[in-house]
Amino acid sequence: MTDASTATETKMTKSMEDIVALCKRRGFIFPASEIYGGINGFWDFGPLGIELKNNLRDAWWHDMVRCPPAGPDGEMLSIVGLDSSIIQNPKVWEASGHVGGFNDPMQTCRQCKKLFRADHVEEMVLESEWYQELSQIWPPKKIPSLDGLRHWARKNGKKSAPGLALVRDTNNVLQELEKIIKSTDDPGDVWASSNVLFGADCQIWPQDGVCPNCGGDLTEQRDFNLMFETHAGAVRDDANKVYLRPETAQGIFLNFKNVLDTSRVKVPFGIAQIGKAFRNEVTPRNYIFRSREFEQMEMEFFCHESEAKKLYEFWVQTRLDWWKSLGISSENLQRRDHDADELSHYSTACADIEYRYPFTAPGFGELEGIAHRGNYDLTQHQEHSGAKLAYFDQEKNERYLPHVIEPAAGLSRGVLVLLCEAYTPDPDRPSKVYMKFHPRMAPIKAAIFPLVAKEGMPEVAQKLYQELRTKYAVQLDIKQNIGKRYARMDEAGTPYCFTIDGQTLEDDTVTVRERDTLSQERINISQVATYLAEQIG
């Protein structure tokens, strides 16, 4: 129940550093192989993280496969599940276009040899230590102090930007700059020549030709395929080359006919899949937002061309509503329709559901994409495989390749959204922060505390714990002072804590403490399960 000004304030105090630190401290997410110095772009989910991820996974499966929503005309929709393998016949990725076209433009630094995604370079330069130092000395459109630049180049610059021309070749660069300063009185003209700091190849400052890591100059852009390659079979030759799937969706198209032949589904129907995918990102960034190994929740809804537009609109709205139903606030979610020039040549329409991440705020970043893909994928696979993939509609006596609407969400990215949304600073609490998860998503639904670890309280608590754990993920915590135990549960995002105290032994009541309001009330111990059922469902 915060008013608008408080909400704004709260939002402003959320930083990725704080969220990452809490996730590490409480066991949501750890860097993979941390004891070996980690590995860039890979993350492990700890005890709380895997429960959170499983809750999101299970909610999607429940709401998409077991109990799909009613369709745009109120009719029951039919969606079945699938689990295709990560490694498929490599011809799949030729047909899908991934072998030829799934590339990122990449640049290498000529000095430090590091690689960067070309479209990330500018942002990374702006965030870099050396650029921020240099901006102090030479603010935009001012005339810089040559002494200041020389001092920096010989001190801090040696550490933060050893590849920068100004640092590598200080005297010549400053001589050049001096000439420019002498030739004009307009600070703007001097600023326009600031590329002299970076060497001959750089044209504009700040720009893509500079290495975010060392300030060195970057190579031309070249294409880099994002699929991980490996070999199936003992011989590592081209004939055995296979790929780790970069998306789960193609496994669905591959099995379209199999599902049709075995499941008595009729168009329109959907096939849903949750699973890992891999992209060999040149520059993995922003925590688990862009990692090299991640999980997707994708569904292909097959329909007649004439119904595709209506279903596209339906799924965009349905998916947006779904994220809201998990407690993501409307103000942090937006629908962004792709412009015509963003669309693939075969795609009629595409919309992203975007979230205001701390690292994009006040802007937004992708969470889920809903694409109207036409029948491009089935057409491609039919052509490349020679298999007949058309659907025959007996009632209409019509044979056709169905069109698809594809709601494709990131499971790992969804977890990140849940974490960012839940993170709520509160200076009045001992923990200074609590995780405001929707009860359906909370990794631990309830904690059970004996007030003290004696006088029979632990036994009562254990009995309650064993009753509840068959239905809910609950935790029993016996020791430490009660304030610390509440604080720990606030950081874990546990919505309800039940405490067994002296009065429990007299009248069978326990206190229930509600995470968000901090309210406490007494209920009968026999009513705890019913209480949770009402709150969580």
Place this chain on the structure above:
Amino acid sequence: MTDASTATETKMTKSMEDIVALCKRRGFIFPASEIYGGINGFWDFGPLGIELKNNLRDAWWHDMVRCPPAGPDGEMLSIVGLDSSIIQNPKVWEASGHVGGFNDPMQTCRQCKKLFRADHVEEMVLESEWYQELSQIWPPKKIPSLDGLRHWARKNGKKSAPGLALVRDTNNVLQELEKIIKSTDDPGDVWASSNVLFGADCQIWPQDGVCPNCGGDLTEQRDFNLMFETHAGAVRDDANKVYLRPETAQGIFLNFKNVLDTSRVKVPFGIAQIGKAFRNEVTPRNYIFRSREFEQMEMEFFCHESEAKKLYEFWVQTRLDWWKSLGISSENLQRRDHDADELSHYSTACADIEYRYPFTAPGFGELEGIAHRGNYDLTQHQEHSGAKLAYFDQEKNERYLPHVIEPAAGLSRGVLVLLCEAYTPDPDRPSKVYMKFHPRMAPIKAAIFPLVAKEGMPEVAQKLYQELRTKYAVQLDIKQNIGKRYARMDEAGTPYCFTIDGQTLEDDTVTVRERDTLSQERINISQVATYLAEQIG
């Protein structure tokens, strides 16, 4: 309720071919990339298969993580979950010994160039078409007909064994054989020289030096590492080489300290994980029993050395009982303790839980292994990473590296066991077979049928369906004659079918048909949810 003789008969009529065919026909399992001719060692799970696999996965997680069993002394055990990534820092696999030692001996055919796992060759030769043809012409310890061999070599042998010396070089081989036959009257002596059919390198018949595919001669054995290799980052050099994990277990050891520091667990406790693993098997075999991509359910139970032996025995028994609780019959399960010479040098004890698969019957094959691994893994990772992994027991004031007991089960293999166990031929049913899944494992718990698709029955059925599906995986099937609908549910292994008929419209009762007994009774439609809750839990 079958007696012993029927049970034996039933068992004998189970063949893998039939099981595989049903799995394909009903949408449990499809060959991966089937429309592209498949890919050796990879499989996709269809709509029923993924529900079955999810049920097994969720049962393990529920019974291990959420509600772990009471320990050997009746104390509550503590087990937390984890989800580590498939790709880790490559140093992990050096420490674990997989880079150096995770090898299979492999042989290549000099004629057809195919590769085989050396320890599979003999069995594959015995199963091969050409060997079976040849055994007819030259039965063991008889003197063969030279004309018969010549005829075969020039006809069938050309197709089934083009690489065999007898086929490639018929005249010389038969001349040689004739000499041997003339030199002795003892058929045993002639038989002992039968290697002449296979060329100079072969010593004994049938033996490892012959190619199961073409009869050609095989190379010497050489070691082949089973880990899939790929590269993380844009440059495909040794510095960027990484592996797909060949087991989930190491991810647990990597995070031992992280979990200890964040979860308030105390030794003894367990860390459990379910996930994919990859092994580049030279010869993937036996359906999903040995595939290249598969899923594991592994748990490391960390304990003090003094308790390890007791806990080892506890976990072997607990895991065996668990599989029985899922409906796997005792007679098809066995515990096999590893002999001393099977154990790794660091391992004190190891037992397999084995199942009598159709392809091993009357023998058994592995389903789960429970290993007493000492503190080998933590020791290795401590040494290789330099991180301190010791546990400090405050009460005993003792610092030590815990020992572990590791119950490591195959999830994919568990699905295979559920399928094999459930497959029950029954000539009296229209489907001729039904899948006798334990209700907890059944992909569909109940089907709802209107007897006919009119007179208001579909509406009643749909209402019941929508009530039940929020709690259970249920299916609504409206059309076709009721016998065909029952048959389909028998093949899907659906334990209960509820039919809405004319009487339902009068007195609100429905028939419930029980899969195994075929009994039918009427219950009130309002009691269906309660009925299912009682049967399934």
